[in-house]
Amino acid sequence: MRLYIKAEGNPIAWPEVARQLVLAPCRETRAVVRYRTWQNGVPCGVNIEYKVNGQVVWSAGPIPCGTSGEVEVSAPCNGLHQLAVWGCAGCFWGVEVEVAADAPSLAPLLAGAGVVGLVLWLWRGRRR
Amino acid sequence: MSETVVDRLRISQGCTFGGNVQESKRIYYSGPCTQAKVRGRFTVTNCVISSACTRLKYLIDGQEVFSRQVEAEIGGPPVTVDFEITLKCSEIQGRTHTLYAEGCLLTSMWNVDAQADVVAVVEPTPTPTPTPTSPGPIISDPWVLAMAMAAVIMAAALVAVALIVRR
Numbered sequence: 087m088r089l090y091i092k093a094e095g096n097p098i099a100w101p102e103v104a105r106q107l108v109l110a111p112c113r114e115t116r117a118v119v120r121y122r123t124w125q126n127g128v129p130c131g132v133n134i135e136y137k138v139n140g141q142v143v144w145s146a147g148p149i150p151c152g153t154s155g156e157v158e159v160s161a162p163c164n165g166l167h168q169l170a171v172w173g174c175a176g177c178f179w180g181v182e183v184e185v186a187a188d189a190p191s192l193a194p195l196l197a198g199a200g201v202v203g204l205v206l207w208l209w210r211g212r213r214r
Numbered sequence: 215m216s217e218t219v220v221d222r223l224r225i226s227q228g229c230t231f232g233g234n235v236q237e238s239k240r241i242y243y244s245g246p247c248t249q250a251k252v253r254g255r256f257t258v259t260n261c262v263i264s265s266a267c268t269r270l271k272y273l274i275d276g277q278e279v280f281s282r283q284v285e286a287e288i289g290g291p292p293v294t295v296d297f298e299i300t301l302k303c304s305e306i307q308g309r310t311h312t313l314y315a316e317g318c319l320l321t322s323m324w325n326v327d328a329q330a331d332v333v334a335v336v337e338p339t340p341t342p343t344p345t346p347t348s349p350g351p352i353i354s355d356p357w358v359l360a361m362a363m364a365a366v367i368m369a370a371a372l373v374a375v376a377l378i379v380r381r
Binding site: 111141142143145147160162 | 227241242
């Protein structure tokens with residue numbers, strides 16, 4: 087599972103949000119949040135928030151501009167993962183942030199089953 | 215008695231007017247635990263041209279478990295606030311902890327440096343008499359069970375499709 091945002095903003099900019107739904111055979115996962123911020127004007131400061139199913143897994147702010155960091159957290163595996171960034175009140179801001187979690191996805195399993203089914207169907211069709 | 219530092223929260227904010235600074239982290243500890251603690255230290259220094267009035271807080275799932283207001287006077291020494299909160303183990307097993315500070319007023323200058331360690335404590339307990347245990351279910355994890363059921367349904371569907379196509 088990977089969430090990524092690269093965004094810049096000014097005092098009237100909306101937050102930037104990325105979401106991903108994860109359904110996988112696991113309950114708890116390790117997630118790493120990596121970020122870097124840059125000066126996009128004065129004053130400058132960035133807020134970052136990573137939530138799973140509406141519960142804050144990690145958030146910090148305002149993070150000073152021109153800094154970078156990496157945080158390791160434990161997150162629920164299944165559900166809606168949401169990453170959001172926005173500036174501090176009246177601030178200009180720039181941020182690039184990524185959340186990488188060890189959540190396996192059901193997609194390869196479903197895709198594999200689909201391909202097997204399709205091949206079987208085509209093979210049977212030819213034999214008729 | 216042994217202690218394990220499970221996680222650490224940190225905040226830092228230079229002299230500023232109003233606003234707040236925070237770090238929140240979901241704490242998930244599944245190791246041995248008889249009691250949990252949060253041990254922290256806030257340091258507030260004056261802001262050269264004014265005193266620094268700062269409100270300090272520690273929250274768990276949005277509920278305040280520690281709150282203090284301090285002011286570092288001009289020319290005075292830094293004000294250090296140490297705190298220790300005793301918690302149940304369940305409060306470090308999937309709960310969101312927040313280290314937070316804010317200016318007392320929108321017009322008051324403030325600053326802070328703070329750190330809090332979340333600690334799991336294990337106290338030695340008398341050795342219990344072993345009791346016979348009954349064997350658990352073969353598949354105890356509901357996700358594994360769900361996956362197994364999904365695999366069976368998928369296989370059955372494929373066999374059904376194959377049979378229909380063969381006719």
